[in-house]
Amino acid sequence: MLILYDYWRSSAAYRVRIALHLKGLEFESRPVDLRHGQQRDADYLRLNPAGLVPLLVDGALRVSQSLAICAYLDEAWPDTPPLLPPNPRARATIRSMALTLACDTHPLQNLRVLQQLEADFGADDMQRGNWVRHWIHSGLATLERLATDNAGACCHGDTVTLADLCLAPQLYTARRYDLPLDDFPRLVAIDAHLMTLPAFIAAQPVQPGR
Numbered sequence: 001m002l003i004l005y006d007y008w009r010s011s012a013a014y015r016v017r018i019a020l021h022l023k024g025l026e027f028e029s030r031p032v033d034l035r036h037g038q039q040r041d042a043d044y045l046r047l048n049p050a051g052l053v054p055l056l057v058d059g060a061l062r063v064s065q066s067l068a069i070c071a072y073l074d075e076a077w078p079d080t081p082p083l084l085p086p087n088p089r090a091r092a093t094i095r096s097m098a099l100t101l102a103c104d105t106h107p108l109q110n111l112r113v114l115q116q117l118e119a120d121f122g123a124d125d126m127q128r129g130n131w132v133r134h135w136i137h138s139g140l141a142t143l144e145r146l147a148t149d150n151a152g153a154c155c156h157g158d159t160v161t162l163a164d165l166c167l168a169p170q171l172y173t174a175r176r177y178d179l180p181l182d183d184f185p186r187l188v189a190i191d192a193h194l195m196t197l198p199a200f201i202a203a204q205p206v207q208p209g210r
């Protein structure tokens with residue numbers, strides 16, 4: 001059985017939960033409570049020296065990095081719905097979209113970055129919020145333009161791809177931080193469509209105990 005080290009509000013873990021549900025792969029979710037610093041516990045660091053979620057464990061294999069996990073799932077279960085189409089040009093476009101969020105946007109909103117802004121510069125709640133909103137707006141603005149050239153019901157055409165796995169969690173975080181989404185009509189429409197799909201519904205963040 002696949003094991004996912006997970007946190008309900010982690011957008012990187014959310015990407016992987018969507019992928020696992022899309023592919024119909026059974027997994028056990030093991031919570032790592034980021035708010036309580038469990039990602040830095042010695043036991044967890046032995047599994048994932050980065051001290052981040054998600055981490056996928058498949059027998060003796062441990063894979064960190066959500067996009068590396070998605071690639072592993074595609075490669076190890078080739079008979080399940082693929083996250084990238086075969087066409088190299090389409091794959092390149094979809095990867096550009098996914099990485100716009102996963103590399104250029106998400107890391108700047110991460111808990112440890114916000115904690116460091118507070119520790120080094122005394123940034124308060126409002127300043128940290130403004131920081132997060134600034135970087136999410138910047139990333140979504142790029143993706144909105146990329147989607148204008150490529151989207152159908154999904155970020156690239158009408159089939160769910162890796163780009164959609166990054167978009168839905170990023171919009172979840174944007175809403176968490178009250179970022180107005182009026183500048184991103186196409187992304188909001190895509191997200192509304194994604195949220196009708198069973199894999200996206202099953203993967204949604206649910207606070208433990210609710």
Ligand SMILES: N[C@@H](CCC(=O)N[C@@H](CS)C(=O)NCC(=O)O)C(=O)O
Pocket residue numbers: 009010011012013034039051052053054064065066067102107110111112113
């Ligand atoms: N690039 C990594 C990012 C992983 C990551 O930053 N995870 C966040 C949650 S979304 C985390 O574990 N943060 C803990 C912390 O900042 O201490 C991936 O895509 O998996």
